[in-house]
Amino acid sequence: MQAIDLLLNRSSQPRLQLPAPEGNDLEQILQAGLRAPDHKQLTPWKFIVCKEQGLDKLGEIFVQAAVEKGAEQTFIDRASQLPKRAPMVVIGICKYTEKEGVPRVEQICSAACALHDVQLAAKALGFDSIWRTGSYALDKHVKQSLGLAHEDEIIGFLYLGTSPLKAIKKPEKNTADFVDVWQ
Numbered sequence: 476m477q478a479i480d481l482l483l484n485r486s487s488q489p490r491l492q493l494p495a496p497e498g499n500d501l502e503q504i505l506q507a508g509l510r511a512p513d514h515k516q517l518t519p520w521k522f523i524v525c526k527e528q529g530l531d532k533l534g535e536i537f538v539q540a541a542v543e544k545g546a547e548q549t550f551i552d553r554a555s556q557l558p559k560r561a562p563m564v565v566i567g568i569c570k571y572t573e574k575e576g577v578p579r580v581e582q583i584c585s586a587a588c589a590l591h592d593v594q595l596a597a598k599a600l601g602f603d604s605i606w607r608t609g610s611y612a613l614d615k616h617v618k619q620s621l622g623l624a625h626e627d628e629i630i631g632f633l634y635l636g637t638s639p640l641k642a643i644k645k646p647e648k649n650t651a652d653f654v655d656v657w658q
């Protein structure tokens with residue numbers, strides 16, 4: 476796939492099944508994430524790759540978070556199933572380091588680029604994905620369970636696998652609606 480085709484046609488797929496990337500494919504996908512723009516080389520990111528029992532572990536963390544905030548039983552029951560909407564979930568994390576000239580927002584941007592690069596690389600190798608956040612991405616219990624410090628952020632849960640469905644062609648956006656040209 477040509478890089479420009481990938482960039483012009485990337486789309487998300489919520490329905491995901493096996494196969495998920497493994498071996499050299501997974502290595503390349505993660506390496507693509509590590510090539511994200513990175514001011515002062517702080518590498519302000521970390522990925523947690525959840526598969527097989529790792530998805531149960533993540534689901535259990537969601538359950539505990541739901542219980543802790545006093546959620547209704549249906550919400551709690553659903554929590555354990557959320558990560559199983561794909562055969563793999565890559566959790567993208569911003570690991571913040573205090574550094575003059577690189578404010579927190581820049582480090583969050585960098586980690587978001589890294590997760591998006593993972594999404595694009597997965598697509599380039601024939602896999603599908605959807606980036607999700609939801610209330611668990613901001614949840615204190617979830618953040619603590621994943622080993623995040625107070626200033627760190629969960630950037631997203633990238634659900635990864637292969638979709639049985641064809642990509643839906645998205646309506647084209649008009650460039651001029653979003654771009655001003657100064658000359």
Ligand SMILES: Cc1cc2nc3c(=O)[nH]c(=O)nc-3n(C[C@H](O)[C@H](O)[C@H](O)COP(=O)(O)O)c2cc1C
Nearest residue numbers: 485486487488489605606607608609610630631645
């Ligand atoms: C930071 C971030 C968080 C998102 N969180 C969710 C989410 O929790 N649930 C969801 O359905 N889509 C979420 N999305 C949007 C999807 O990833 C996806 O972009 C959207 O469904 C549009 O599809 P497209 O990527 O094919 O244009 C999020 C996107 C971003 C960038």
